[in-house]
Amino acid sequence: MEMEKLVSLCKRRGFLFQSSEIYGGINGFWDYGPLGVELKRNIKEAWWRDMVTSHDELSVVAGAPASYEMTGLDCTIIMHPQVWKVSGHYDLFSDRMVDCRETKGRYRYDQLRGQWVEAKGRRVFVTTNAEADDEADDLRRRALKVFRLRNKDADALVWDGPIVSLETVDDFASVFAPQASKVGTLTEPREFNLMLDCYPGPIKDEKNRAFLRPETAQGIFVNFKNVVDSTRVRVPFGIAQVGKSFRNEITPRNFTFRSREFEQMEIEFFCHPDTSTAWYKFWRDRRFRWYQDLGLAGERLQLRDHDPDELSHYSTGTADIEYAFPFLPEGEYGELEGIAHRGDFDLRSHMEGKLNPETNPLEVELGENGKPKYKGSGxxxxxxxxxxxxxxxxxxxxxxxxxxRATLAFLCEAYCEDEQPSEKGKLETRVVMQLHPRIAPIKAAIFPLVKKDGMPEVAKDIYRAMKKQFPAFYDEKGAVGRRYRRQDEAGTPYCITVDGQTLTDQTVTIRDRDTLKQWRVKIDDVVDEIATRVS
RNA sequence: GCGGGUGUAGCUCAAUGGUAGAGCAUCGGCUUCCCAAGCCGACUACGAGGGUUCGAUUCCCUUCACCCGCUCCA
Structure with a gap:
């Protein structure tokens, strides 16, 4: 399936529009149209219902280590700035970067390392992005290159000081960038604000600087005590939250996949340290199955456990649920959900101050004065x-x-072209969105076969009855085949048609979107029949 | 942020330094008893800003957006 066809259909039928389109659009922002908003709401509601409101805390759910409770939360997008300093986002999200004008490479200013070296009367800061154990060798090779020396003349290199971060260098004209052929190709460091900031209060002042949250999770951690104190929940239990988050993605691309404003569905599940690994496995498998149950059943969905060396030492596991989006290269997958074992990193950070994830056991990261770099809540x-x-x-x-991302994956998975015979028996291409009935924006459409003989009146009565229970659509215009095809593109799983026979025996036909099969049911039963099938 | 490409109707595309076309879709009418049918009619577009020019959708500059590659992806 080509992505362009899906993008075109999304716009044509009202699933997704570019934000602010009449003004030329804005990079990294997308709007949901009339069908899209229903689809996304259905996905969020299915998640909330399956994870939170319909959860049975009295029984042990299949695959779970024990019974557990679930509750919800809805916190603000803007929080105390200290939240983000303690969580680590402030440091991680305000990297300074340097670009190489020659190789077009881009490097983290604090991560690029190098060493001063002098030869032939010139002094150059040679950099490397090689792995740590290869660093010294690479620096030597690069130094020989920049001074045009042979291997046997390596003695002519006079090294000055240890290998240090580029941050210690003021004179960018003397920096020899990785893979570059000449000196001085790096730009001055530029700050990349990966969190969007804002200034609550009438006066834009640095004192008032705050951030739009880059994840909903921190709101759960900072409310952990409130939830425990107000609800009588007992560990193990989970807190769920759905809401908008914001990240200044450097390259928003691939339709809605990497947007700067996006919506998350997050659970923080709190358990005893001794049982955490078992709970991690439970949630990983449970979340994977959730996508499968809603229609991402094929090989395009995969569960990928992170390699042990990808993990922080305080985590015993992280897995990604990934989907092979059509805009990705063959064999590559894009992340829909991450399930992470986070140990006590977050709660402890919010108590004691930002922990240094590199330390083992975890210790509070200290500033220059020997006090916590970012103070916790205490x-x-x-x-x-x-x-x-x-x-x-x-x-x-x-x-x-x-x-x-889930919405986009369901859209990609649903898009299908098949061949169906037309009125004259000729095969024609049909575009159909094979969305799971539970998430389909419109559950059923109701048509009079022709706009006469009292058929519209009967159809309208059925429509009114249906609409009280689920989203339905009434259409009496034009040829019935055209009406069916329109609903196929909207992903409507069932079409109900009132025909001549209806007027004599009080039955209507139900047409299945995917098989095109039709069968007759009594008018009195049709609403229940559809309701059963779409829930 | 860099390099390349693309911006014309709701969608897919055409043409042009001087009146911008088509197919599909949409709307109205007629017809129509099951899969985008037929006939008649209607609506709708040169991404934005500036420049050159008597005149710019077309040429030039800037900008914005989208696509591809690089980069980034806690």
């Missing part, structure tokens, strides 16, 4: 088990899903 976020009297900091399993 609040006690530990949990006391009423029954065992044990006090501990819960470990966290985080299933974090992208609502827009």
């Amino acid at each position: 609040r006690d976020l530990t949990y006391r088990d009423d029954l065992s009297n044990e006090r501990f900091t819960p470990h966290v399993i985080e299933p974090s899903a992208g609502a827009d």
Whole structure:
């Protein structure tokens, strides 16, 4: 399936529009049209219902280590700026970058390393992006190259000082960039603000600087104590939240896949450290199955466990649920959801101050004055088990899903072209969105076969009855074949048609979107029949 | 952010330094008893800003957006 066809259909039928389109659009922002908003709402509601409201906390769910509770939360997009300093987003999201004018390479200013070297009366800062154990060798090779020296003349190189970060260098004209052929090709460092900032309050002042959240998760952590104190929930339990998040993606691209404003569906699941690995596995498998159950059943969906060396030491597992989007190269997958075992990193950070993820055991990252670089809340976020009297900091399993990415994956999966005979028996291409009935924007369409003989009146009565229970669509215009095809593109799973026979025996036909098969049911039963099939 | 490409009707595309066309879709009418049918009619476009020119959708500059490659992707 070519992506262009889906993009075109999304616009034509009202699933997705470019934001601010009449003004030329704005990069990284997308709007959901009349069909799209229903689709996305259905996905979010299915998630909320399946994960939260219909969860049975009295029983042990299949595959779960124990029974557990689920609850929800809806917190603000703008929070205290300290939240993001402690969470690590502030540091991670305000990288400074340098670009190489020659090789077009881009490097993290703090991560590019090098060493001063002098030869032939010139002093150059030679850089490398080689792995740590290869660093010294690469620097030597690069130094020989920049001074046009042979291997045997390596003694002519006079190294000055240790290998240090590019951050220590002021004189960019003397920097020899990786893979470059000459000196001085790097730009001055530029700041990349990966969090969108804002200035709440009437005066735009640095004191008032705050951020639009880059994830919903932190709102759950900072409310952990409130939820425990107000709801009588007991560990293990999960807090779910759906909401908008914002990231200044450097390259928004691939339709809605990488947007700057997007919606997340996140759960933070709190459990005892001893059981966290079992809970991690439960959530990983449960979330994977959720996508399968809603129609991403094929090989384009995969569950990928991160390699142990990809993991932070405090995490015992992270898995991505990925989909082979058609805009990606063959064999590549895009992330729909990440399920991460986060240990006690987040709750402890919000108590003690930002932890340094590189330390083992985890320690608070200190600033130059020996105090925490970013101070925590100082609040006690530990949990006391009423029954065992044990006090501990819960470990966290985080299933974090992208609502827009899920929506896009369901759209991609649903797009289908087949061949169906026309009125004259000739095969014609049909475009059909084979959305799972549960997420389809319109559940059923109702047509009078022709606009006369009292058929519209009967059809309208059925339409009114249906619309009280689920989204339905009435259409009496033009040829019935055309009306069917329109609903196929909208992904409507069922069409109900009132015909001549209806007027004599009170039955109507139901037409199945995917098979085109039709069968007759009594008018009195048709609403229940559809309701059963779409829930 | 860099390099390349593309912006014309709701969609897919055409033509042109001087009145911008088509197919499909949409709307109205007639016809029509099951899969985009037929006939008649209607609506709708040169991404934005500036320049050159008597005149610019066309040439030039800038900008915005989209696509491809690089980069980035906590």
